[in-house]
Amino acid sequence: MLHRDRTEKSRLTVFHLVQPVDGGVARVVNDLVRAQIRAGVRPVVACPPGSPLADEAARAGATVRPWTAERSPGPSLAREVLAASRLIREARPHIVHAHSAKAGLAGRLAVRGRVPTVFQPHAWSFDAVQGREARLALGWERYGTRWSTRTLCVSDSERRAGEAAGIRARWSVVRNGIDLARFADDSGGGRRDGARAALATAAAAGGAGVAGPGPLVVCVGRLCRQKGQDVLLAAWPAVTRAVPGARLALVGDGPDAPALRAAAPPGVLLAGPCADVRPWLYAADAVVLPSRWEGLALAPLEAMACGRPVVLTDVSGARESLPPEDGPDLLVPPEDPPALAAALVRLLRDDRLRDRTARRAADHVRASFDVRRTAGAVLGLYQELLSTHRPMTRKHTER
The missing domain is CATH 3.40.50.2000 (Glycogen Phosphorylase B;)
Structure with a gap:
């Protein structure tokens, strides 16, 4: 049992912090989880309990941890950040991968650059709101990027939109992929x-x-x-x-x-x-x-x-x-x-x-x-960050 625990801890551990837990974000995360398990990586998924994402990630073999978080920022944010920080300390990951605006906010506040952190917006938060809310969301994205070791966009146009909005990030682009074996070609209309x-x-x-x-x-x-x-x-x-x-x-x-x-x-x-x-x-x-x-x-x-x-x-x-x-x-x-x-x-x-x-x-x-290409590129990004990462001190984060 002790040997098994040591082996488990020595594996590359990726901590996925996720909210929302439906739609395309959930599918992207579960595709990554399945690919990472096949590659010998240990994925830990922290997300609201009882969600389809949590259930599917557990069935795939991921370690799933309950993280109770609302979809939008609000009065519960401080509690959500503390909970995320505790879960990350317990998991001791090599990489934190925060998905979408809410998890990106809580995850980066929890880690603050001490662990290599990938933030994946899955579409920009400031596009989803208007007026004062949009200004606040954009202000946070500009500020929070200091704690993103890499900002991972799913399209070049998403990256360009971030740059145009004044977000000074270290960018990577890996386009979304799908399971081509699951969605068979029927261009002839036979089905x-x-x-x-x-x-x-x-x-x-x-x-x-x-x-x-x-x-x-x-x-x-x-x-x-x-x-x-x-x-x-x-x-x-x-x-x-x-x-x-x-x-x-x-x-x-x-x-x-x-x-x-x-x-x-x-x-x-x-x-x-x-x-x-x-x-x-x-x-x-x-x-x-x-x-x-x-x-x-x-x-x-x-x-x-x-x-x-x-x-x-x-x-x-x-x-x-x-x-x-x-x-x-x-x-x-x-x-x-x-x-x-x-x-x-x-x-x-x-x-x-x-x-x-x-x-x-x-x-x-x-x-x-092809989702296999997408997952391989994300794993390559993790390996690149691990080879170059230095924990961010107060001096680094204030630059």
Whole structure:
């Protein structure tokens, strides 16, 4: 037993501090956890208990520690920082990897450079709020970067946005990746009818499904302001006027679900949360994500890997996720319902464009967004930081 404990402590230990615990952040963390376990690394995941992230990380073999933290900063921050500090001392990690704004705030305050610290914003906090809150978030990001050994962005555009905002960080960029074995290429459309039949069967059994012969557009994402489903609903009547019988499914859950349900015009289905989005992607003729901001979204990559064309808003990561030649047809300005409707109509009316785009999308994602490459690059970053790190003294942090 003593020998096993010594062996465990000698392994490279990475402490992932995470909040939020859903959506793309959770998927990125669990992808890293699985890859790190395969590489012989010991991942420790600290996050709110009882969350899907905590459960999946534990099933993957990570050490999971409960860290009770709210999604946004508030009066509980001091307690959350103290709890994070205690968990980090207990884990004695070689690397601290703080994910998203809240964990980035608490983690950097807890560590203050004493352990190599990677901060991964997963989209900038100051884009998510407005007015005074945005100024405070930006002020913190500028100040807190002194305790980031490296700021890890998921796209070049996310890094450029940080630089433009005055964040003087030591930057690395590692693009998000997906499990290509899980999202099989169906650019020929052979799985579409079967997926629709399966969803129809689910609907008959009380689940969410689709019916009707018209083209189906699917939007996968948390139902919240960031993902812009309200913009999509505003655009949808123009789509159905131009493409009669077109249907739209919003797949996901979130705080905006009641408002979106109340605003949804005919032909729109709110499918609710879904543990496996693949049937919806295979059932779709096109996938859309009208985000107001992103780092580099996973849902479009998964859709393209499945061989489905996507329409995106031109936010961070969108241009980098698409094949270069598809930008003019598939990128639209954020918060622009007429432009979003026009792009969807163009795609739904033109079978050849849709098929050509689907094939290019599948090839592009498979060549550039393999999660194994992403995880390997992150592990390489850890090794680089360990070879060069010096604990930050007060003198260092005040420079």
